[in-house]
Amino acid sequence: MYKQYLNQTLHLLKENKLLSAISIIGTALAISMIMVIVIVYEVKTANYEPETHRDRMLTVKWAGIVDKKHPDWNSNSMLSSRVVKECFYTLKSAEAVTGILPYQPKLANIPGGTTDLKCDVSFTDAAFWKVFEFSFLKGKPFVQEEFESGIKKAVITESLARHLYGNIDVIGKPIRFSYIDYTISGVVKDVSTLAEAAYAQAWVPYTVIKRPFYEDWSEGLLGSFRCYILARNSSDFDKIRNEVNRNVIALNAGQKSQNLILRGQPDTQFVQMTRRWANEDAKVKETVIKYSIVLVILLLVPAINLSGMTLSRMRKRMAEIGVRKAFGANRKELLGQILYENFVLTILGGIVGLFFSFVSVYFMKEWLLSSSMDGYLAGSSSLSIEMLFKSSVFLYALLFCMLLNMLSAGIPAWKASRTNIVNALNDR
Known part of the structure; x- marks a missing residue:
């Protein structure tokens, strides 16, 4: 069944190349921006040589x-x-x-x-x-x-x-x-x-x-x-x-x-990142709120856009949905198919976005990972392969893909699955 869904999804991609490209690029940009934030956070807090014990280290600066x-x-x-x-x-x-x-x-x-x-x-x-x-x-x-x-x-x-x-x-x-x-x-x-x-x-x-x-x-x-x-x-x-x-x-x-x-x-590794100067307290709450708002916006804006495109695509397929319902397809099957098709699009966008995020971090590292001491140090802010490619980063990317899929396809899929057979056959 899922093989059939995959073949149908690939056919839909070829059928409307412009809409498909917009969907994939929109997803890629959203995933890319989110993953840049995740990678920067990982670089600054995860265990890397020689700071291999950041998770059990305390700092007094x-x-x-x-x-x-x-x-x-x-x-x-x-x-x-x-x-x-x-x-x-x-x-x-x-x-x-x-x-x-x-x-x-x-x-x-x-x-x-x-x-x-x-x-x-x-x-x-x-x-x-x-x-x-x-x-x-x-x-x-x-x-x-x-x-x-x-x-x-x-x-x-x-x-x-x-x-x-x-x-x-x-x-x-x-x-x-x-x-x-x-x-x-x-x-x-x-x-x-x-x-x-x-x-x-x-x-x-x-x-x-x-x-x-x-x-x-x-x-x-x-x-x-x-x-x-x-x-x-x-x-x-x-x-x-x-x-x-x-x-x-x-x-x-x-x-x-x-x-x-x-x-x-x-301070822990994360807390000391939020304490920039000697005369101020750590701004943990403010930092968490700021990044949470950014992440929500980066998820919701493309999700709303993708949701509109998904709904438009569903309207063109109402007759197909009506035929499937007439032959006994239930709501769960229709909902699953639509979510699966959109998930394939989201995964494709996620892969492209993950690649964009690695390239962005690598080429913009001086800006993204800058500190107040950068202008005074003789060394370089080099990034190792270990810092960029981690299993946790891939899991984060997959999680964001799933969230974006649910946000962008959930409502259109639910509406399409509830459409009356007669209305669907008459493309209404």
């Missing part, structure tokens, strides 16, 4: 202070090294915690070399390599003992190694960042700027900074650190937040005139 005597007065920045050590390194409910001085622009070169290359260097700790999972092509990361002793070791990306040495066999060789010598301990695959937390082109221990140029200020509460917490399981998030709150309360108890505030942090 910002910090603020309030005056104890004048609560209306406040200042905001990032975390101090003191806060990272006292409030986060001590967490017992977390699997690992890392503090990062994120991507600082440096000039990289090698002794005797003639080329200075601008690159982004992150200052971090040994736990960084546990919170994030990098693909090491050569060597290994610096360990806790080396971090504590302040040994000048560096992990660099493949492209940086090739630019400076022409190959990646560079373990044990020297490299300079702004005229300070380091020894290369590891080489990793290049990291896209889309991996905002882990991104850099080189990573060194922050203990190499003898007199930090990132001085802690405001009674040692504000600084230039970000903190990333790896939970054993996402079910531990509340436990971790409670422990962080207790640590902050204990820290504030010893403060003279200023208290630390975290404005609801640590």
